[in-house]
Amino acid sequence: LSVTEMQSEAGAAGALHGALKAGAFSTTFTASQGLLLMIPNMYKIAGELLPCVMHVAARALAGQALSIFGDHQDVMACRSTGWCMLASESVEMVQYNALVAHLVSMERRVPVQHFFDGFRTSHEVNKVKLIDYNTMKQFINWDAVKEHHDLAMNPRHPHVQGTSQGPDIFFQCVEAGNSFYDNLADLFEAKSKLVEQKTGVRYALYAYYGHPEAEYVIVVMGSGAVTCSETAKYLQEKGEKVGVLKVRLFRPWDRTRFMAALPTTCKRICVLDRTKEQGSQGEPLFLEVSTTLKAMSKPNIVCIGGRYGLGSKEFTPNMVLSVYENLKKDTPKPRFTVGIIDDVTHLSLPVGDWLNVLPKGTTECMFYGLGSDGTVGANKSAVKMIAMGTELYAQAYFEYDAKKSGGVTISHLRFGPQPIYAPYNVRAADYLAIHKPSYVANYDMTRYMKPNGVCVINCSWSVSELENKLPPKMRRDLASKKAKLYIIDATQIAVKAGLGKRINMIMQSVFFKL
Numbered sequence: 001l002s003v004t005e006m007q008s009e010a011g012a013a014g015a016l017h018g019a020l021k022a023g024a025f026s027t028t029f030t031a032s033q034g035l036l037l038m039i040p041n042m043y044k045i046a047g048e049l050l051p052c053v054m055h056v057a058a059r060a061l062a063g064q065a066l067s068i069f070g071d072h073q074d075v076m077a078c079r080s081t082g083w084c085m086l087a088s089e090s091v092e093m094v095q096y097n098a099l100v101a102h103l104v105s106m107e108r109r110v111p112v113q114h115f116f117d118g119f120r121t122s123h124e125v126n127k128v129k130l131i132d133y134n135t136m137k138q139f140i141n142w143d144a145v146k147e148h149h150d151l152a153m154n155p156r157h158p159h160v161q162g163t164s165q166g167p168d169i170f171f172q173c174v175e176a177g178n179s180f181y182d183n184l185a186d187l188f189e190a191k192s193k194l195v196e197q198k199t200g201v202r203y204a205l206y207a208y209y210g211h212p213e214a215e216y217v218i219v220v221m222g223s224g225a226v227t228c229s230e231t232a233k234y235l236q237e238k239g240e241k242v243g244v245l246k247v248r249l250f251r252p253w254d255r256t257r258f259m260a261a262l263p264t265t266c267k268r269i270c271v272l273d274r275t276k277e278q279g280s281q282g283e284p285l286f287l288e289v290s291t292t293l294k295a296m297s298k299p300n301i302v303c304i305g306g307r308y309g310l311g312s313k314e315f316t317p318n319m320v321l322s323v324y325e326n327l328k329k330d331t332p333k334p335r336f337t338v339g340i341i342d343d344v345t346h347l348s349l350p351v352g353d354w355l356n357v358l359p360k361g362t363t364e365c366m367f368y369g370l371g372s373d374g375t376v377g378a379n380k381s382a383v384k385m386i387a388m389g390t391e392l393y394a395q396a397y398f399e400y401d402a403k404k405s406g407g408v409t410i411s412h413l414r415f416g417p418q419p420i421y422a423p424y425n426v427r428a429a430d431y432l433a434i435h436k437p438s439y440v441a442n443y444d445m446t447r448y449m450k451p452n453g454v455c456v457i458n459c460s461w462s463v464s465e466l467e468n469k470l471p472p473k474m475r476r477d478l479a480s481k482k483a484k485l486y487i488i489d490a491t492q493i494a495v496k497a498g499l500g501k502r503i504n505m506i507m508q509s510v511f512f513k514l
Helices: 009-021 032-047 091-108 133-138 142-150 170-176 184-199 224-237 255-261 284-295 317-328 375-389 463-469 472-480 490-496 504-513
Strands: 027-030 053-058 084-088 112-117 206-210 216-220 242-247 249-251 268-273 302-308 335-338 363-370 393-400 408-416 429-434 449-458 484-488
Touching: 009 027, 009 032, 027 032, 032 053, 053 091, 084 091, 084 184, 091 112, 091 142, 091 184, 133 184, 206 224, 206 255, 216 224, 216 284, 216 317, 224 242, 224 317, 242 255, 249 284, 255 284, 268 284, 268 317, 284 302, 302 317, 317 335, 363 375, 363 504, 375 393, 375 408, 375 504, 429 504, 449 504, 463 484, 484 504, 490 504
Parallel strands: 027 053, 053 112, 084 112, 216 242, 216 268, 268 302, 302 335, 363 429, 429 449, 449 484
Antiparallel strands: 084 249, 206 242, 363 408, 393 408
16 A cells, blocks of 8 residues: 655645546545635546546635635636536435436536535534445446446557647637536436345435425525425425425536426525625626526526535534515515625625424433543534434534644534434533533533533532522523533543543543433
C-alpha cells in the first residue's frame, strides 16, 4: 500500500484525474473550500468523459467569515463544470443514490457530483438497511468497465488527446459532447429501477409528496425536503391542500419529469434554495423552476423563491408552515429568507410557535457536554445499542462549535416505534442531561424541556445547595414543567474508578437507568 499526501485538495483532484486517465475507477470525498480547489480538474474530467463520482457533504463557503457548517454554496459553485448533480436528503438515500451515481457514470462516462447536506446528513446517525457488496456487484456493466480500461493512456497503444484547439474546431468539439448528456435522466431512471429490483427501494428523480390536489407546493432539495414533506403530511391531515416536490436530479435538469411530478391543480410554487447568489434574479433552483414553467407554457402558476438554512441554520416544521402561510397570501413576499430575523433588509418571514410533527411514541433527549469529555462518543454508542438491540428506530445528531475540544457539545437523540424523519435539532426534550455544572449559570438549560421531563445534572452540590446554585429561571421552569430533577457527582465517581475526566460511561448508565 502506498500513501501519498497531497499539498491540498487541488493536488487530490489532480491525482484523481491522473488515476482516471490511467484506467482506474476512482472517487473522492470533499466539501467547501476543498471542492473549490478541485474545480479546474472537474472541467477536465467532464470534458474528457471520464467516469467518476465525487461525494460531497455540501457546506458553506468562506465569504464575510469562515463557516465549517452546511448549505449548498459549494456544490452550486460547480454547476457549470459539466458534472451531473444528484442530491440525497437522508442517511439511507445517500447509500442508494451513491450506488446509482456510480452505475450511471460508469456506463455513460459522464462524471457525477453526488451531494448531501454537510453535518445535517453527513454526521447524522440513523437506522438504515444496507445493500451488501454481492448485491452491488450484480448491477455492474462489465462491458463499460472494459471500455474504461481500454481507453486508458498506455504507451503500447498510444492515442492523441488533450490537445490545444483553435477557433476553427473548439466550438464544434464542445457541442459534440451533447450526445452524452442527452436523455441522461432516462439512464438515472433505468439504474434506479435496476437497484429497486434487488432492494425494493427506489427514489424518484423528482418526487411529489402531499395532497393529490394540492394548490400550494414547495420545491426543495436536500434534507430540508424531509422537514417539508413531514410538515405537509401534518397539514394535509388537517385538510390543507399542500404538497412538496423533492428535487434529486439537479443536473441535467429534466423539465418533463419535473412537470409530470407537479400536481395539475397547483396554483402557486415556492422554491427554497440553501444558498445565496449575490446580484442574481434568484438562486439556482428557483431559476430552473421559473424557466421550466415558462418553457412548459404555465404562466398561470405563481412562482416565488426563498432562502433557508445557510451555515447549518436550523430549518424546522414551524418555518415550513410560515412558508406555506406566505404562499397563500393575496400578495406573497416574492423573495424572502426564513429562519432568521432580518432587521437590516427586512426579507425574513415571521415564524410561529413550535410545531410537533413527530410520530407518536417518539422520545427526545438532549445532552449538554464538554468537547472531549466523551459525551458524544457515549451517545453514539447508546443510540447504536437502542437501534441494533431493540425493535425501536433511532436517530442521533451532534452539535459542536468550531473549537470541538473544550467547546460546548449538544447531543440530540430520538428513538421510537416508528421511523424518524426529523433533520432538525430536538426542541422538546423528554430527557435533559447537563454534564458540566457551570452550564446552568451560562445557558438557558430548561428552554427546550418538555413538561413532566427528566433533568439530570452532573455536579458536586448537595441537595441543600441547589437552591443557591440553580438560577431562578431554571428553578421556576423545573417547577412549572413538573420536571423530575436528579443530581450525581459523576466526576468524583470517574476519578475513583480510574477513568480520569471521562464521565461518559457513568452518565450513559444514568441515562439507561432513568
